[in-house]
Amino acid sequence: MMLRGIPAAPGIAIGKVLCLDSEEFTVPDRNIPKGEIKREIQRFKKALDQTRKEILLIQDRIIKEMGKGHAEIFNAHLLVLEDTMLIDEVVTQVEKQRLPVENIFLKVIKKYINVFSKMDDEYLKERISDIDDVGKRVLRVLMGKERKTLQNLKEPMIIVSYDLSPSDTAMIQKGHVIGFATDIGGRTSHTAIMAKSLEIPAVVGLEDITKRTKNNDTVIIDGIKGLVFINPSEDIIKKYRVEKKRFEEFGRDLLKLKDLPSKTLDGHRIGIAANIELPEELPSCIAHGADGIGLYRSEYFYMNRSDLPAEEEQYDAYKLVARQMAPHSVIIRTLDLGGDKFLSQLDIPHEMNPFLGWRAIRFCLARPGVFKIQLRAILRASVEGKLKIMYPLISGIEEVQQANQLLNELKEDLRKKRIPFDEDIEVGAMIETPSAAMTCDLLAKEVKFFSIGTNDLIQYSLAIDRANEKIAYLYAPTHPGVLRLIKQVIDAGHRSNIWVGMCGEMASEPSFALLLLGMGLDEFSMSAGSIPKVKHLIRSVKLSDAQKIAEYALTLPTAKEIETYALAKVKELVPDLADVSYAEGLEKKVNE
Ligand code: PEP
Numbered sequence: 001m002m003l004r005g006i007p008a009a010p011g012i013a014i015g016k017v018l019c020l021d022s023e024e025f026t027v028p029d030r031n032i033p034k035g036e037i038k039r040e041i042q043r044f045k046k047a048l049d050q051t052r053k054e055i056l057l058i059q060d061r062i063i064k065e066m067g068k069g070h071a072e073i074f075n076a077h078l079l080v081l082e083d084t085m086l087i088d089e090v091v092t093q094v095e096k097q098r099l100p101v102e103n104i105f106l107k108v109i110k111k112y113i114n115v116f117s118k119m120d121d122e123y124l125k126e127r128i129s130d131i132d133d134v135g136k137r138v139l140r141v142l143m144g145k146e147r148k149t150l151q152n153l154k155e156p157m158i159i160v161s162y163d164l165s166p167s168d169t170a171m172i173q174k175g176h177v178i179g180f181a182t183d184i185g186g187r188t189s190h191t192a193i194m195a196k197s198l199e200i201p202a203v204v205g206l207e208d209i210t211k212r213t214k215n216n217d218t219v220i221i222d223g224i225k226g227l228v229f230i231n232p233s234e235d236i237i238k239k240y241r242v243e244k245k246r247f248e249e250f251g252r253d254l255l256k257l258k259d260l261p262s263k264t265l266d267g268h269r270i271g272i273a274a275n276i277e278l279p280e281e282l283p284s285c286i287a288h289g290a291d292g293i294g295l296y297r298s299e300y301f302y303m304n305r306s307d308l309p310a311e312e313e314q315y316d317a318y319k320l321v322a323r324q325m326a327p328h329s330v331i332i333r334t335l336d337l338g339g340d341k342f343l344s345q346l347d348i349p350h351e352m353n354p355f356l357g358w359r360a361i362r363f364c365l366a367r368p369g370v371f372k373i374q375l376r377a378i379l380r381a382s383v384e385g386k387l388k389i390m391y392p393l394i395s396g397i398e399e400v401q402q403a404n405q406l407l408n409e410l411k412e413d414l415r416k417k418r419i420p421f422d423e424d425i426e427v428g429a430m431i432e433t434p435s436a437a438m439t440c441d442l443l444a445k446e447v448k449f450f451s452i453g454t455n456d457l458i459q460y461s462l463a464i465d466r467a468n469e470k471i472a473y474l475y476a477p478t479h480p481g482v483l484r485l486i487k488q489v490i491d492a493g494h495r496s497n498i499w500v501g502m503c504g505e506m507a508s509e510p511s512f513a514l515l516l517l518g519m520g521l522d523e524f525s526m527s528a529g530s531i532p533k534v535k536h537l538i539r540s541v542k543l544s545d546a547q548k549i550a551e552y553a554l555t556l557p558t559a560k561e562i563e564t565y566a567l568a569k570v571k572e573l574v575p576d577l578a579d580v581s582y583a584e585g586l587e588k589k590v591n592e
């Protein structure tokens with residue numbers, strides 16, 4: 001059987017399945033005599049205590065092995081364990097119903113999850129995975145069950161699950177988990193982003209793979225085309241073994257380009273940088289030959305924790321990144337929350353249209369206290385290397401002016417206190433809204449660079465929710481409307497003598513990258529693993545040819561025709577790259 005999903009991280013994996021969601025608890029339902037109720041409640045409190053200790057131990061180990069960022073999620077888990085409403089409800093129900101505590105606890109957890117999932121609120125949905133995660137831990141302690149964990153796997157496994165909880169992903173050890181496939185998710189979901197940074201082949205948005213597989217089934221994950229084969233024939237396995245070998249050899253070959261310049265055949269140097277979520281990803285960026293960091297999604301620093309990061313903590317993180325990447329530059333994108341990224345510690349009300357709501361720069365300007373802490377930390381860290389600041393979701397010139405006003409006040413204050421910072425620190429704007437794209441000539445007067453965020457720009461210009469798999473087939477980076485906006489941004493930037501980069505996923509696809517190169521894009525920024533193939537493309541074509549290709553592509557009337565044309569050109573000019581490009585765009589998916 002073959003399932004088609006959304007390709008989340010490229011590569012091929014062949015192996016046995018471990019179903020993470022198959023963990024069912026059969027709880028006892030005997031009657032508890034009145035005299036034993038007290039003991040039952042004590043057992044519950046002890047289990048909460050033991051779970052707490054377990055979580056603290058894991059958190060400690062993960063901090064040591066993978067860094068602080070990966071361990072933040074456990075703070076949210078510890079909060080669930082302290083939720084007095086939940087604890088009181090379990091205690092009251094045990095007293096009332098006189099059933100074993102694991103029976104009551106499971107019911108209460110299910111009730112919470114059920115209520116939260118009906119609320120249709122992205123923030124609460126994020127909490128569901130925390131409650132589920134912690135709930136299972138407590139049940140395991142109560143019932144003396146061993147945890148089926150992603151750690152200590154005896155043989156390399158392919159994980160199949162509805163979704164991967166952040167704590168599961170944090171525990172993944174490379175080499176033990178060789179691939180994963182999930183029911184839900186899009187290319188920009190947490191799971192997909194982590195898969196890409198860990199370089200584990202993954203397919204997401206498969207809808208019902210958890211129902212179609214069981215433990216120890218053999219599956220093939222094709223993270224390039226977004227396919228999953230369940231118990232395939234020997235022939236298919238053989239074919240994919242060859243593919244896998246070829247893909248991996250090709251990857252190793254491409255890594256040899258690491259220290260070579262990303263220069264076109266006719267001698268034009270093009271910037272190639274990495275996107276990161278956490279500072280722990282820096283070694284991988286360096287290993288893949290990134291010229292710098294084109295997008296540091298700083299909001300990950302604020303996620304999965306119970307408090308807001310203080311200035312000192314942010315300063316330490318930015319300092320580390322600046323130092324490690326020096327002399328290359330690091331673009332710190334200021335807090336971009338909202339849309340599908342929510343923070344528990346900020347009291348943000350539920351909105352009907354979070355992607356069109358109180359998010360990113362809009363939130364920061366409304367909460368200058370939070371914003372200024374971050375800006376001050378960046379300014380202070382700027383003497384340690386080459387930092388740049390970038391504002392997300394700019395929709396008009398006033399937002400840049402207001403943000404710059406705050407930045408100038410902070411600079412003045414630092415000068416007065418004789419605290420050093422880089423006086424020449426560059427400030428840029430993300431171009432993610434059609435209004436920003438269409439007023440780039442005006443925006444260019446306020447900033448030193450643009451970075452086009454196509455993940456959002458495409459969703460806003462085509463009116464396609466980027467996280468909705470039902471309409472994913474309409475999410476077309478090569479839509480003439482999108483390409484015209486991009487061209488307009490690049491041209492306006494160049495007319496004003498500022499450079500224009502792209503940090504949306506579109507930049508990481510060879511066929512799209514060929515068009516962008518021809519349209520004059522100065523810098524391509526992407527997840528570290530995608531860098532070698534785009535560098536290879538840049539080094540294999542002439543800028544003058546790419547320009548002709550882009551010029552012709554812009555005369556074509558449909559996204560499909562442009563995509564097919566660009567892919568054919570990649571095949572012709574860089575044949576070995578054609579196989580690692582998505583033949584059908586980024587987000588097309590229909591189950592077969
Ligand atoms: C984008 O919108 O293209 C982008 C890079 O930002 P994010 O994916 O974090 O919204």
Ligand code: MG
Binds near residue numbers: 392432455456
């Ligand atoms: Mg964005």
